[in-house]
Amino acid sequence: MSKFRRKKGKGMPKINTASLPDVVFMLLFFFMVSTTMRETEVQVRVKVPEATEVKKLEKKSLVSYIYIGRPVAVIARMYGTEPLIQLNDKLINEEGIPYESVQDFVLFEREKLPESDKNKMTMSLRIDEDINMGKVDDVKQALRRAKALIINYSARKEYLEQGRRR
Amino acid sequence: MPREVPEINGGSLADIAFLLLIFFLVATTMDIDTGITRLLPPEPEKDQETEVKVNKRNVLVVLINRSDRLMVGGEEMDRFQLKNKVIEFFTNPADDPNLPEMVETEIQFPPGSSPLLPPDGVWRGKVSKGVISLQNDRTTTYGTYLHIQNELVAAVNQLRNEFTQLYFDKTYDDLNQANATEEEIYNAIRDIYKMNISESEPKNSGGLN
Numbered sequence: 001m002s003k004f005r006r007k008k009g010k011g012m013p014k015i016n017t018a019s020l021p022d023v024v025f026m027l028l029f030f031f032m033v034s035t036t037m038r039e040t041e042v043q044v045r046v047k048v049p050e051a052t053e054v055k056k057l058e059k060k061s062l063v064s065y066i067y068i069g070r071p072v073a074v075i076a077r078m079y080g081t082e083p084l085i086q087l088n089d090k091l092i093n094e095e096g097i098p099y100e101s102v103q104d105f106v107l108f109e110r111e112k113l114p115e116s117d118k119n120k121m122t123m124s125l126r127i128d129e130d131i132n133m134g135k136v137d138d139v140k141q142a143l144r145r146a147k148a149l150i151i152n153y154s155a156r157k158e159y160l161e162q163g164r165r166r
Numbered sequence: 167m168p169r170e171v172p173e174i175n176g177g178s179l180a181d182i183a184f185l186l187l188i189f190f191l192v193a194t195t196m197d198i199d200t201g202i203t204r205l206l207p208p209e210p211e212k213d214q215e216t217e218v219k220v221n222k223r224n225v226l227v228v229l230i231n232r233s234d235r236l237m238v239g240g241e242e243m244d245r246f247q248l249k250n251k252v253i254e255f256f257t258n259p260a261d262d263p264n265l266p267e268m269v270e271t272e273i274q275f276p277p278g279s280s281p282l283l284p285p286d287g288v289w290r291g292k293v294s295k296g297v298i299s300l301q302n303d304r305t306t307t308y309g310t311y312l313h314i315q316n317e318l319v320a321a322v323n324q325l326r327n328e329f330t331q332l333y334f335d336k337t338y339d340d341l342n343q344a345n346a347t348e349e350e351i352y353n354a355i356r357d358i359y360k361m362n363i364s365e366s367e368p369k370n371s372g373g374l375n
Contacts, residue, residue: 021176024183031190048201049309051316053323055339057199068308124199129309133302136311140365144209153312154201 040089044069049129050158057152062122064088064109068135069128083131085139102142110148126154202312202319207364224266224295226255230314232305245313252321256294256359266296273354276347280333289354297362318363325359 046069057063067086071079075091085092085101088109092101110118123143127136143151228248229237236243238251258265270292277287298318302311326338334341334351341352 017180018176021179021183024180024187028183028187028190031187031194035190035194049312051202051312053202053316053319054200055203057201057203060199063199122203124201127308129307129312131308132304133306133308133311134304136308137302137304140206144206147208149206149208150203151206152199152201152203153315154199155312155316157200 040065042067042086043075043091044071044084044086044128046126046128047130048126048154048156051153051155052158054155054157057122057124059120062113062117062120063124063152064105064121065124065126066139067126068131068139070131083128083135085135097138097141099142099145102139102148103146106143106146106148120150121148122150122152123148124152124154202315204315204363220297221267221295223264224297226252226296226298228298228300228314228318230300230302230306230310232303234307234310236314245317248314248317249321249324252298252318253325255298256296256321256325258294258296266294268292268294271358273357275354276350279347279351282333289358291358293358293360297364299364299366301366315363319361322359322361326355329355329358 044067046067065088068083070076070081071084071091075084079091079093085098087101087105090105092098094101106121106123110121113121125136125139140151143149226239227237228239231237236245236248238248239255243251255265258268261268270290273289273291273293275283275287275289277285279287283289300314300318323338330336330338330341330351338352338355341348343349343352
């Protein structure tokens with residue numbers, strides 16, 4: 001008679017998984033709440049530069065987006081690889097300074113805001129870091145003419161070089 | 167005795183939840199919009215002469231040329247030196263006649279908001295008349311341009327921060343603008359250290375594009 005008898009039910013005891021759905025649901029709700037669905041499809045490649053003095057854009061409803069970058073592969077087949085301007089979801093293809101497209105765009109976006117917020121409209125410029133300033137200056141001139149003066153140069157928060165400089 | 171309700175098997179609940187979870191994980195974009203907010207100057211009226219006389223000592227020309235090199239007030243400079251240069255320009259600590267004029271100014275703070283202010287809350291001190299003129303070429307890279315903008319903003323932010331730290335023992339960004347008193351402080355400090363950055367009309371500084 002051996003002293004160490006094998007126990008009858010060998011193997012690991014079962015872990016109670018009844019609370020697993022709870023945990024998963026918690027994660028699920030977190031992601032559901034924090035999700036913002038992408039509304040516009042960006043048709044130009046934009047890698048915004050990094051900066052240290054960035055601030056969060058508070059009211060999303062006041063913000064309209066202007067993208068400047070080289071078109072993605074599908075679009076490039078139609079328009080070539082030169083940098084393009086995209087206003088919210090519309091690509092524009094205007095020669096020279098795009099006064100007309102930007103004017104229309106600003107009027108259209110401003111119309112959507114309530115009367116009290118019309119002068120707080122912010123233009124978020126999401127511009128690829130390798131684009132030449134000529135294109136950016138054109139857009140800025142067009143925005144000035146359209147009287148959309150609050151702009152936001154979109155940038156990612158830069159952490160790396162902080163220690164070196166302070 | 168009430169009849170027992172048969173238990174529903176909850177084993178597949180986790181599967182369903184996982185499926186949803188994975189969907190949202192994939193669909194989520196966590197991009198918070200951040201950036202540097204600036205104000206564009208209004209377009210000049212057609213008949214308006216835009217000749218504003220500014221004393222030469224009050225202007226610091228920051229020029230980024232088409233090979234992304236930086237020139238500040240006539241000398242070539244590294245991007246990381248710019249911030250200190252701008253701080254010196256805006257404060258003029260040694261009363262240098264080549265740096266901007268400092269004008270004695272009274273600025274109203276909420277009374278009693280800081281022990282370092284007189285009881286009536288009026289700050290008396292010197293405010294710079296300096297203006298930074300930022301110029302770029304059409305072929306300057308946007309990334310470089312934004313880095314320079316960032317340095318200029320960083321310089322003014324540091325000045326504001328130092329002031330807020332000294333008088334109110336917090337950072338400038340921590341001032342809560344929803345609070346009426348703190349908003350007043352916020353605006354008063356903004357008036358002491360103004361973000362005077364003028365962007366010139368775009369022009370080509372010559373050469374091939």
